[in-house]
Amino acid sequence: MPQTLSSREDLKTDLLQKWIHQILEWIANHRQTFFSISGTLLVVAAVVAFIISNFKNLRNQAWEKYSAGQTWALTSQPENGLNLFNEVIQNYSHTPAATYALLSKGDILFKQRKFQEAMDSYKQCLGKEPPQIILPFALAGLGACQENQGDYASSISSYKKFISDFPEHFLTPKIYESLGRVYELSLNPDAAKETYEKIITIFPSTIWSEKARARYQILSPQPFQNQAPPLQETK
Known part of the structure; x- marks a missing residue:
């Protein structure tokens, strides 16, 4: 009887078996090379595992020091907190805690x-x-530092960026007020009046x-009207 053609599954199985056989044959003929490569891969895997484990430990240590610094920052001895924040920034610079430490140090x-x-x-x-939680x-x-140093142009730029990027943030009204003051x-x-008008309208x-209304009235002889006056009836 004539032989039937192999199905696609049979062909795939034959190809897979042939491929495995070729790999085993290559390993048999190149055992030294194979074991050298395998040993290298095992070493690399061990190093990667060590680095990951070590980074997790460093990250935990960084958060612990940052938390301790926050506790000191709320006391009458903020310098102790500052020292811990500097330690996190210098010794754990690649951990997320370092970014938070920079913010707290600035504060x-x-x-x-x-x-x-x-x-x-x-x-x-x-x-x-x-x-995003600490960026604002x-x-x-x-912006506040720039304002206090008299760099009003830079301060205005920082405040306007804040308002543009975080219009719904709870600090936004205060930033508007700061912007008006810097103007x-x-x-x-x-x-400044335009900024105060926005505060009166938005908040x-x-x-x-x-x-804002008080500041506006100081700057303008006419009080700000946030609503159009009613129309008078004609007789």
Whole structure:
């Protein structure tokens, strides 16, 4: 009887068996090379496993030191916290905790009115592309440092970027207020009034709108009207 053609499954099985046979034959003829490659791969795998395990330990240590620094920062001895933050930044620079430490370091230095050092810390934090949860605080801190140093142009840029990137953040009303204040300090009353108008419109019936209205009235002889006056009936 004539032989039937093999199915696709049979062909695949034959090819796989042939491929395995060729590999085994190559190993048999090149045993030294094979074991050398295998040994190298095992060493590489062991090194990778060690690095991963070591990095996890370093990351945990970094978070522990950062947490301790945060505790000190809330006491009357913030310098102890500053020392721990510096240790995290220097010795655990590749861990996520280092980014948080840069932000917290900037906050301590800002409270100590060391604005240049605080600004450097905020810039380093932003340079690490921090998580969204802390990015607004670093940007706000940077703007505040620039304002306190009299660099109003840079401060305006930082505040406007904050407002653009985080319009719904709980700090946004305060940043608007800071922007208006910097416009006043830079002798730009029109831009300041425009900023205060936005606060009154966007955040009505809040402490922010009350303060903005007060500043607006100082800058403008006519009070700001956030609603159109009613039309008078014609007789």
